Structures are given as C-alpha cells and as structure tokens.
Amino acid sequence: MGETILEMKRISKEFIGVKALSDVNFKVKKGEIHCLVGENGAGKSTLMKVLSGVYPHGTYEGEIVFEGQTQRFRTIKDSVNAGIVIIYQELALFPDLSVYENIFAGNEVKRGKLVDWNQTIVKSKEMLRKVKLDVNPETLVKDLGVGKQQLVEIAKALSKDVKLLILDEPTAALNEDDSENLLQLLRELKNQGITCIMISHKLKEVISIADSATVLRDGRTICTLDADKGEITENAIIKHMVGRELSDIYPKRASSSFGERVLELVDWSAYDPRLGRHVAKDVRLHVRKGEIVGIAGLMGSGRTELALSLFGNPKEYRLQGEMRLEGKAVKFSHTSDAIRSGMAYVTEDRKGNGLFLAQDIKSNITAAHLRAISSKGLINHNEEVKQALEYKQSMVIKAPSVEQLVGKLSGGNQQKVSIGKWLFTEPKLLILDEPTRGIDVGAKFEIYSIMNELIARGMSIIMISSELGEVLGMSDRIYVMAGGKIKGELPADQANQENIMQLATQ
Structure with missing residues (x-):
C-alpha cells in the first residue's frame, strides 16, 4: 500500500x-x-x-x-x-x-x-x-x-x-x-x-x-x-x-424500584403448523412495571416468534399456556386486541413491516391509533399534525417537517418514527425487537435515552437484541432463549457475555 x-x-x-x-x-x-x-x-x-x-x-x-x-x-x-x-x-x-x-x-x-x-x-x-x-x-x-x-x-x-x-x-x-x-x-x-x-x-x-x-x-x-x-x-x-466523548455508550438511569408484574407467561407455547414444530415451548417469564427485560439468544432461537405470539398472534400459531396482563388472564384473537390491552410491538424489520415508507411522518406516527385523532369516522388533520409535531420534538426526529416522507429519512430517524408510532398508542408494555439494528452509535444513544425516559414514566419494556453489549448495558434482567425455550434467567449484575452464550448454545 x-x-x-x-x-x-x-x-x-x-x-x-x-x-x-x-x-x-x-x-x-x-x-x-x-x-x-x-x-x-x-x-x-x-x-x-x-x-x-x-x-x-x-x-x-x-x-x-x-x-x-x-x-x-x-x-x-x-x-x-x-x-x-x-x-x-x-x-x-x-x-x-x-x-x-x-x-x-x-x-x-x-x-x-x-x-x-x-x-x-x-x-x-x-x-x-x-x-x-x-x-x-x-x-x-x-x-x-x-x-x-x-x-x-x-x-x-x-x-x-x-x-x-x-x-x-x-x-x-x-x-x-x-x-x-x-x-x-x-x-x-x-x-x-x-x-x-x-x-x-x-x-x-x-x-x-x-x-x-x-x-x-x-x-x-x-x-x-x-x-x-x-x-x-x-x-x-x-x-x-x-463530536463528543461517549464514555458510556449505554446511558445510566436512576436506580428504580420495580412495581407489580405487568406481564406474566405460564407454560406458554406457540406451534407453527407451516414449520411443523414449536417456535416457543413452555415459556415462563415475567416483566415488572418500570423494568427493562432483555431477551438474548442466537438467530432462530425463537425470540421474535415469542414476541409475535404475544402481540395478537399475527402468524396464527397454535397457542397454549396462560398470559396474564396486570394479573388478569388474557387471550388475543387479533393484534388490535393486544393494542387495546396496552401492548405495543416495534418490529425488527422497520422497512418491511414497521413503517409506510411512501407516507409522511405524521401519517406513520398516528397509523396505529387513528381513533385518537378521529371523530365520527373522519380524521382531524390539525390534531394529526399537532400530535406528530410533539413526537418529532420529544424524540428528536431530524427532518424538515412532519410532511417529510419516511422513506427519505436516515435509519436512525426511521426507527424513532417506528417507536413513536407505538408510543402514540400509550402502551403499558413495549416490546422492542432489535431496536438499534442498522443505525449508528449516536442514534443508538438517543434511543437508549428514550428507553430510560419511558421506564422512568412507569412503562415496561421487553428488549430483544442480538447485540450482547446492548442486552447487558440496558437490561435489568435477562432471559436467554435457545430452541424456542427459556434456558436461563440472569439478573443484570450477574450476567456477562460468557454465561449468556453458554445458555444460548445449549
């Protein structure tokens, strides 16, 4: 050279x-x-x-x-x-x-x-x-x-x-x-x-x-x-x-005491008839109010499939077991049931499944909760703009206006719109599937900060991530999946890359 x-x-x-x-x-x-x-x-x-x-x-x-x-x-x-x-x-x-x-x-x-x-x-x-x-x-x-x-x-x-x-x-x-x-x-x-x-x-x-x-x-x-x-x-x-030092990539949050269990799964299983096998089997886990629960595992371990089975089961798995939200047993026949019950899911595939790339920011922000800006079946466009502006500001979405097409935004700003879309539904439990995939370190820091703010306001988060550093840096507790099963549960202060990978490869 x-x-x-x-x-x-x-x-x-x-x-x-x-x-x-x-x-x-x-x-x-x-x-x-x-x-x-x-x-x-x-x-x-x-x-x-x-x-x-x-x-x-x-x-x-x-x-x-x-x-x-x-x-x-x-x-x-x-x-x-x-x-x-x-x-x-x-x-x-x-x-x-x-x-x-x-x-x-x-x-x-x-x-x-x-x-x-x-x-x-x-x-x-x-x-x-x-x-x-x-x-x-x-x-x-x-x-x-x-x-x-x-x-x-x-x-x-x-x-x-x-x-x-x-x-x-x-x-x-x-x-x-x-x-x-x-x-x-x-x-x-x-x-x-x-x-x-x-x-x-x-x-x-x-x-x-x-x-x-x-x-x-x-x-x-x-x-x-x-x-x-x-x-x-x-x-x-x-x-x-x-343009600045990031001495800690994962922003610290004030130590918090966790509230009651928001979500609990008891012997939860999801069978995929197209694959002819269980994608989740006998899962037991819980999430408390004000807690970030990380789910780690290798690709194909069943993490996304588990999330989809909870969020109204759009893949039409055959489900068994019990899901409780705030202590009450629930069964969802459609994604809309999950949304009305206070659950939201940010997909790992924001371009394919999470956003309408050919539409603008305001249309995407309000898409999952049109009732909030509608009256007698008609959308109040002034209210739509107002709500979108609030999320654009609070989530630091970098765009000239809420009329900007989402497909023209950077990956990090697209992800903020995707998260904002679900926050507009005012969920109690937010599932984030690969929340920082394909975005740069600065945008990652901003999304981590948003997560901490949500937790401080009493929301609960399940975070699925393939980045072990992210799981370790942001989670209060960690479940490790392999072959559709929970292989272990680790408090954050006892978890490291070695024991997570040991469980993930069982």
Missing part, C-alpha cells in the same frame, strides 16, 4: 437547499480496506453515489481522480467500466433468476450477438470459487440465504474486473458466522490486489478489518485514522462521529 488509487477533492452536493456534502476530501490507497464511518445522515452513502455515477458529473461540485485520471462519470456504467463497483445494503439481484444469470446480468458472455450460456456457467463457477461459495450456479437466487446472496453480489462485481469494490453496510442483515465469512473474503480480495471501501455502523468490524477509516459528520470530512498507528479504536471513532 502507499500509491493512491482514489482521491475525491472538495466534493459538495446539495438537495433542494439541504447541503448533504460540504467540501469533502477522501483519499484511498491502492490495495487497502478503507472504512467510511459516521452517523446516519453524515453523507457516507451520498459520497459513494457521487463516486459511482448515481449522482452524475455536473450535479455536484468537486473533482474525482481515479488511478491518476480525472473522472466525469455520468452513469453507473461509466464507473463500472473504470473498474468501480458498488454493492448496496439492499441487494440488486433477480430472485427468480439463477445464480449464473445474476452474476453476468448486464455483462453477458457472448459469442457473436448471442449469449453463450455454456461459457456463462463455466465463468460463473470460476467467480463462485473466488468468493468460496459452493453452490450450483443453476440454483435460483431466491433459494439462497442472505449471506450467500451477498457472496453472489460480490461474484457479480468480480466478473466486471473490479479494481475498487464499495460495500454499503454489507453485514447489516447477516448473522455472525456469515459476517465473519464475508470479512475474511474481503481480506483475501485485498491480498489479490482489490481495493475495498466499506461503509459500516458495526465498529467492532471496522476495528478488525480497516487499514484506514475516514469519519464523516454532518456532510464534512472530520479525519482519517490509520490502523498501523493504532488510531482505529472504538473510543476514537465514536468521539469523531458524534
């Missing part, structure tokens, strides 16, 4: 009066893995879209120099032809086409004017070997897991003679094993001379893989850190990202 392969000089980009990038300077050395970090809305993805031609030359100010040549990319195809390929968090694959068809889509292997399918399959096998993916190239992409689909995307990039590979949150939807496999592949590609830029919110991954890391904040370059100089540490990255 040493030779510069990419330099972006004084890049500025504006959207209808909003300055997304302001005089950004970004330099990448040939053959390195360079991580780009910053809070949601810092400008990371916008900068990469400028680089890749999504935002064409002429729509931004500044200069792009790649391999010593000034570039004026007007389309994505221009950047691909130069050897720059970007892989987005939302994979751009055709699920109903085969692996080999996806790898060479738009870059077909031809004999004359016709596609040579036999040679396409041969070359796709070669690409699959490079990414260490052992699948039949004739397999349909929709039949692969997310981790393998990610590798197909990288194989597709390699088929285009990539020199600079850009990955936007590549591990956001992957489990730990798939994430580590992907990071190892990036190390091997680096050894083959391929330069990588990786956008990531997962600071542990950044620390483990980055040769350099550039921090953006509010559309500006803050600094570039060098791993060889020992500069890439969690504390250093956080300080530069948020």
